[in-house]
Amino acid sequence: MITASHNKVTDNGVKIADPSGGMLTQEWEPFADAIANSPTPQHFVQLIDEFVKKENIRFDGVRSAKILLGRDTRPSGESLLEAAKQGVYSIVGATAIDMGILTTPQLHWMVRARNKDMKATELDYFEQLSSSFRFLIDLTPNQIKMSKTDDKLIVDGANGVGGEKLEVLKKMLNSMDIEIRNSGKEGGVLNEGVGADYVQKEKVVPQGFQLKDVGIRCASLDGDADRLVYFSVQSNNTSKIDLVDGDKILSLFALFIKEQLSILKMEGDDHVDENYEARLGVVQTAYANGASTDYFRQLGLEVVFTPTGVKYLHEKAAEYDIGIYFEANGHGTILFSESFLTWLNARNNELSSKSKGSEQQKAVLRLLAVSNLINQAVGDALSGLLLVEAILQYKGWSIHNWSELYHDLPSRQLKVKVVDRTAVVTANAETVVVRPPLIQEAINVEVAKYPQGRSFIRPSGTEDVIRVYAEASIQEAADSLANSVAKLADQFLGFGNSG
Numbered sequence: 001m002i003t004a005s006h007n008k009v010t011d012n013g014v015k016i017a018d019p020s021g022g023m024l025t026q027e028w029e030p031f032a033d034a035i036a037n038s039p040t041p042q043h044f045v046q047l048i049d050e051f052v053k054k055e056n057i058r059f060d061g062v063r064s065a066k067i068l069l070g071r072d073t074r075p076s077g078e079s080l081l082e083a084a085k086q087g088v089y090s091i092v093g094a095t096a097i098d099m100g101i102l103t104t105p106q107l108h109w110m111v112r113a114r115n116k117d118m119k120a121t122e123l124d125y126f127e128q129l130s131s132s133f134r135f136l137i138d139l140t141p142n143q144i145k146m147s148k149t150d151d152k153l154i155v156d157g158a159n160g161v162g163g164e165k166l167e168v169l170k171k172m173l174n175s176m177d178i179e180i181r182n183s184g185k186e187g188g189v190l191n192e193g194v195g196a197d198y199v200q201k202e203k204v205v206p207q208g209f210q211l212k213d214v215g216i217r218c219a220s221l222d223g224d225a226d227r228l229v230y231f232s233v234q235s236n237n238t239s240k241i242d243l244v245d246g247d248k249i250l251s252l253f254a255l256f257i258k259e260q261l262s263i264l265k266m267e268g269d270d271h272v273d274e275n276y277e278a279r280l281g282v283v284q285t286a287y288a289n290g291a292s293t294d295y296f297r298q299l300g301l302e303v304v305f306t307p308t309g310v311k312y313l314h315e316k317a318a319e320y321d322i323g324i325y326f327e328a329n330g331h332g333t334i335l336f337s338e339s340f341l342t343w344l345n346a347r348n349n350e351l352s353s354k355s356k357g358s359e360q361q362k363a364v365l366r367l368l369a370v371s372n373l374i375n376q377a378v379g380d381a382l383s384g385l386l387l388v389e390a391i392l393q394y395k396g397w398s399i400h401n402w403s404e405l406y407h408d409l410p411s412r413q414l415k416v417k418v419v420d421r422t423a424v425v426t427a428n429a430e431t432v433v434v435r436p437p438l439i440q441e442a443i444n445v446e447v448a449k450y451p452q453g454r455s456f457i458r459p460s461g462t463e464d465v466i467r468v469y470a471e472a473s474i475q476e477a478a479d480s481l482a483n484s485v486a487k488l489a490d491q492f493l494g495f496g497n498s499g
């Protein structure tokens with residue numbers, strides 16, 4: 001997949017899906033780094049040669065391979081895709097299939113579907129999403145109807161591929177009132193003052209949104225449509241927004257799934273022992289707002305933490321019957337285990353004959369529809385958006401009702417330039433620094449000064465900086481805690497420090 005996601009239009013890059021449709025296996029990352037940085041063509045060929053031997057890959061044309069290629073709307077994508085094609089065809093037995101302009105999650109979905117012998121074209125993707133969405137909507141309790149303003153959704157497409165794909169989906173969902181802005185056709189620049197990354201980091205309205213949008217439910221996709229956040233325009237200050245971030249999308253999903261599981265568990269006449277104790281897990285990173293974690297614990301849900309980066313969250317979520325993960329920035333999905341899906345299908349058949357149309361059967365059908373709607377390969381803004389919309393309709397909620405599930409603790413993020421960011425070694429899902437010595441003790445002293453204080457530092461995986469995160473009961477306190485901890489990072493690791 002040729003894309004640089006939420007980054008500038010002049011940047012470009014590559015994301016690689018493995019045969020399962022998930023992300024490239026972590027063991028192959030050092031190899032990917034090495035070939036990307038190989039200084040000469042000879043060196044490049046040598047690296048491939050060594051890797052092929054090490055991994056025992058048959059490289060003699062006996063085994064054939066098909067490689068699906070896709071790109072986002074970046075102008076440089078066209079020639080880069082051509083180069084990728086030539087690379088693929090330089091290997092005996094390998095064929096490249098150009099899937100054209102796609103969102104990143106669409107390509108992952110297609111790889112997964114093809115390797116499971118399922119229908120795997122772009123049209124199949126749209127049909128699966130739209131039909132499972134309609135199915136879910138049909139299972140909405142009759143008494144629930146939204147008020148007029150709540151029918152409408154406005155989506156910021158980041159001037160990228162997501163907007164144009166949503167246009168296609170919209171036509172297949174004629175019941176939905178969606179207005180798509182920043183679809184790239186109006187002349188705006190990709191990710192410039194628009195998109196999920198901008199909205200979530202800056203907490204301001206994207207271009208093209210204004211006063212008349214106050215009170216309306218709005219959503220924002222990133223440049224390759226694998227991130228999604230919601231927001232509403234504040235009435236008192238039209239450049240500010242009320243952000244409904246990945247943590248809150250996670251909360252809405254977890255609440256809905258938990259409700260359906262409890263309906264399933266209700267004692268039917270004779271079914272007590274046929275209840276399957278589905279393991280539901282919520283996966284977050286240290287950047288998740290502390291108020292969201294408290295909310296999950298109040299709901300009695302199991303919450304686990306992993307290091308930053310969706311590959312870690314995804315892997316953890318896959319350990320549950322239903323694993324839900326999200327980063328605060330809006331990347332996440334819900335994973336269903338094969339064994340749980342088999343059980344759900346069997347339960348559906350059984351209920352069809354014994355108590356067709358019962359609340360329990362509806363809950364089973366809803367869970368099955370969610371598993372078809374939400375992308376099982378990676379986080380997908382389009383499928384996530386349809387699930388949010390279906391759940392809000394089911395609950396008869398406005399974006400305001402949703403946003404009120406809990407109140408975010410004020411937080412602040414800072415970056416600190418240091419001599420060598422790899423000098424920082426963390427543990428416990430990046431919440432504790434174990435090296436250099438003594439800095440963690442100093443951070444603890446600062447944190448203890450603030451009610452509901454929490455702070456951690458970690459080296460960024462994508463930029464040459466140390467990231468500082470702090471939260472506390474009021475904004476001034478979160479700012480001040482972040483500043484003190486940033487100062488500590490500078491003292492221990494900064495340019496003024498020789499050791």
Ligand SMILES: CC(=O)N[C@H]1[C@@H](OP(=O)(O)O)O[C@H](CO)[C@@H](O)[C@@H]1O
Pocket residue numbers: 287308309310327329459460461462463467
């Ligand atoms: C605090 C933060 O937002 N970190 C981002 C950022 O990683 P860093 O390792 O923090 O640079 O980029 C990652 C890739 O897009 C994303 O998964 C992650 O959430």
Ligand SMILES: [Mg+2]
Pocket residue numbers: 005006222223224225226227
């Ligand atoms: Mg992205």
